[in-house]
Amino acid sequence: MDLQTILFVFFGGLGIFLFGIKSMGDGLQKIAGDGLRDILDRFTTNPLMGVLAGIFVTILLQTSSGTTVLTIGLVNAGFMTLQQAIGVILGANIGTTVTAFIIGIKITDYALPIIALGAFFIFFFKNRKVNNYGQVIFGFGALFYGLKLMGDGLKPIREVQAFADLTVSMSENPLLGVLIGTIFTVAVQSSSASIGLLQTLYAQGAMDLNAALPVLFGDNIGTTITAVLAAIGASVAAKRAAATHVIFNLIGTILVLLLLVPFTYLVETIQRAWQLNPEMTIAFAHGIFNVSNTLIQLPFIAVLAWIVIKLIPGKDSAIEYKAVHLDEAFIRQSPAIALGQGQKEVLRMAELAEKGLVETSLYLKTHQKKHGELVPQFEDAINNLDRKITDYLIKLSSHSLSAHDSKLHQTLMSTIRDFERIGDHMENIMELVDYQITNKVKFSDTAIQDLDEMFELTISTLRQSVKALETNDIEEARAVLEKEERIDKMERELRKKHIIRLNEGRCTGQAGIVYVDIVSNLERIGDHAVNIADDVIGEDD
Numbered sequence: 392m393d394l395q396t397i398l399f400v401f402f403g404g405l406g407i408f409l410f411g412i413k414s415m416g417d418g419l420q421k422i423a424g425d426g427l428r429d430i431l432d433r434f435t436t437n438p439l440m441g442v443l444a445g446i447f448v449t450i451l452l453q454t455s456s457g458t459t460v461l462t463i464g465l466v467n468a469g470f471m472t473l474q475q476a477i478g479v480i481l482g483a484n485i486g487t488t489v490t491a492f493i494i495g496i497k498i499t500d501y502a503l504p505i506i507a508l509g510a511f512f513i514f515f516f517k518n519r520k521v522n523n524y525g526q527v528i529f530g531f532g533a534l535f536y537g538l539k540l541m542g543d544g545l546k547p548i549r550e551v552q553a554f555a556d557l558t559v560s561m562s563e564n565p566l567l568g569v570l571i572g573t574i575f576t577v578a579v580q581s582s583s584a585s586i587g588l589l590q591t592l593y594a595q596g597a598m599d600l601n602a603a604l605p606v607l608f609g610d611n612i613g614t615t616i617t618a619v620l621a622a623i624g625a626s627v628a629a630k631r632a633a634a635t636h637v638i639f640n641l642i643g644t645i646l647v648l649l650l651l652v653p654f655t656y657l658v659e660t661i662q663r664a665w666q667l668n669p670e671m672t673i674a675f676a677h678g679i680f681n682v683s684n685t686l687i688q689l690p691f692i693a694v695l696a697w698i699v700i701k702l703i704p705g706k707d708s709a710i711e712y713k714a715v716h717l718d719e720a721f722i723r724q725s726p727a728i729a730l731g732q733g734q735k736e737v738l739r740m741a742e743l744a745e746k747g748l749v750e751t752s753l754y755l756k757t758h759q760k761k762h763g764e765l766v767p768q769f770e771d772a773i774n775n776l777d778r779k780i781t782d783y784l785i786k787l788s789s790h791s792l793s794a795h796d797s798k799l800h801q802t803l804m805s806t807i808r809d810f811e812r813i814g815d816h817m818e819n820i821m822e823l824v825d826y827q828i829t830n831k832v833k834f835s836d837t838a839i840q841d842l843d844e845m846f847e848l849t850i851s852t853l854r855q856s857v858k859a860l861e862t863n864d865i866e867e868a869r870a871v872l873e874k875e876e877r878i879d880k881m882e883r884e885l886r887k888k889h890i891i892r893l894n895e896g897r898c899t900g901q902a903g904i905v906y907v908d909i910v911s912n913l914e915r916i917g918d919h920a921v922n923i924a925d926d927v928i929g930e931d932d
Contacts, residue, residue, distance in 0.1 A: 397544050404540025405584060407533050412490065412583055415530030419451045421523040438478035438692045442685060445482020455487035455582065459618040459636055463629045473699070476632040477692045480618075480639065481685045484611070488678040490583040493531075494590055495671030499539045505532030534587075542591040558598040565605035565648055572609020582614035586677060594669035604655060607677060608644040615640055631699040638695065643684035654679075714779040715739060719786065726790040730800060733784055737803050737810070740776040741857040743769050744813045748853060748916070751817045752846040755824050755909070756839075766821040773814035780807055802926040806860060809919040813853070816912040816919075823905050823912075832902045835892060841885050842909060848878055849913045849920075856920040859927045871924035878917035885910050 449458040462479045465471040471479075498505075509532055512525025561568035576585040586607065593603045615637040622633035647654055657679070662672045688695065716736045721729035747769030754762035784804055792800060826832070834842070852874040859867035889906055892898035898906075 397547060399544075400540050401544030404537045404542075404544055405579065405588075406537070408537025408541060408584055408587060409579070409581055411530045411533030411535075411537055412581065413530070414533060415527050416452045418523050418526030418528075418530060422520075422527065438474065438481075438689060441475050441478020442482035442485070442689065445479035445484075446486040447482075448479075449483045449486025450489050455483040455614060458483040458486065459615075459633075463618060463622055463632050466628045466632045473628055473631050473635075473696050474692055476628075477635050477639075477695055478689075480632065480636050481689060481692075484639070484681045485678075485685055487582060487614075488674065488681055490534075491586050491590065491674035491677045492671070493534070494538060494587050495668065495674040497668055497670055499535045502532050502535035502539060505529075506536060508532070538587050538591060541588055542595060545588075545592060545597070546595060548597065558602045561602035561605060562599060565651055568602055568605025569609035569612065569644060569648070572606035572611075573613040574609075576610045576613025577616045580617055582610045585610045585613065586673065590670040590673045593673055600655060600659065600672070603673060604651070604658070604676060605648070607673065608647060608680065611640045611680070612637075612644055627703060631696075631703050634699045634703055635695055638698065639684070639688060642688065643680065646684070646687070647680055714776060714783075717779060717783045719783070722783075722787050722790060726787060726792055727796055729783075729787050729790075730792065730796050730803075733780060733787065733803055734799065736776060736780050736783075737807060738857070738861055740773055740780065740807065740810045741860065743772050743776070744810045744817070745850065745853055745857065747773070747814060747817050748846075748850055751820050751824075752843075752850065754821060755842065755846070758824070758828055763821055763825065766818060770814040770818045773811055777807055777811040798929065802860075805926050806923045809922045813916050813919050816916050819912050820909050823909050827902075827905050830901065832899070832905055834902055834906060835897055837888070838892070838898065838902075838906055841888065842906070845878070845881050845885065845910060845913050848874065848881065849916050852878060852917055852920045856923040856927075859924055863927060865928055868924035868927040871920055875917045875921045875924075878914055882910050882914040 445458055445462075448461070449455050452458055452461075459480055462471065462476050462483075466473065466476045506529055509525045509527070509529025512521050513529060516522060516525070561571065572585065572589075575588075576582050579585060589603055589606055589610065592598055593600070598606075615633075618633040618636045622630045654676075658672065658676045661667065661675055667675060714736055716732040716739070718729075718732065721732055747766055750762045750765045750769065753759070754766065781804070784800060784807075788800065827834075852871055855867055855874065856871045858864070859871060886907060889898065889903055893900070893903055
């Protein structure tokens, strides 16, 4: 083959392989349901459970990078602590070896019939479940077909003297192999692809085991780049989780390089004893490396956490998603205390709504990405607390409460929905600002100033309604009603001003639509603040 054909076949095969991995992972995830985040959230109570959760989720996603990025997102959101995340990351390194074992099955000759079967399930059945299985089968076949093409493209390099010299150098200098493995994995953003390629080259006799193993260790280091990229701009805790992934693989590689001779002997012994094919030999080496690395470092999770905290100092500013005050033991022992705990959690929910609205205002003013990314996180946290608090208060309602407590219970049940809707409206505004930035929609200076004033009034009204709820102050609640009248009046005035600007040609129709929608969402937030104040005042009053 000429150089062009080699490149076309190799990179085309790489593309099909990566698509196959993604298709298989997406199909498995659909079959399992979309509760992967819940799995990581619920089953990471201790490091060992975190490791098991990491293995399970990685097998479903078919990518350790995907699990690590998902974990970093949960840490960034406050769903998971750093030590829980470390356990999941350790498990992800074990889970990713499954792909190498799948490749080791060596059913490349049947790749095309498998793709055909998968396509048949996808296109000739209307049942979604069958379609999902078809996606898994199609991805499974595409994985092997892509791997075959990659191997076909690289067959001629065995004849190239420079490559032969390079493999000799890797055998003599393992650090060179580690470097090559790291660079290639960083380039393709997939350790599964780089390890699959390594299995193919080893099977073709293009390199011996002494050269292949260091490249394998480098592949494990290279896969951490995805986590590092995901942590850019994230919270301090998320950056620490990404750093843990890097340190874990670096430590493992250093340890195995120090013991490279006995490790190589172990792999060769297993290969002879079990008569493994070359692809399965690399898969076993990959599995032994990651399992051993995890077992060695698992008892030192606290030490790993301490190291990354020292390396990445700073205050962790992650949003706390989880309910802090809801303990069901109080419901059985003292319903009155349980109600007080529920009120504390509702006030936490109110604080998140207020902070989210402030971030929305800052996003509109500055168009800075960091503010825009925080808004959906606050909204997710509010939605999570909405579910948790509602379930808690419903359980509490089956117990006897005094007349005063019953009124408070009713007030809390009502205000939860208002805070949840406020979260929806602030996310609506964020999406409008996204649209404004993407489509380069410009507001006039007068329009920007008017929006700033309305935001300040709306935030002030929400704060006062929360204060009234916290202190049960009826005067504060009445002041909220007066402020909301000002918000309504301001909305009408801003709409009129917009029409005048439109008629004078100082505003475009596109800008006007975004502007009016932002004003409308702020007015509705004011309405929800009034609902909270009305609940404090009470129907009898």
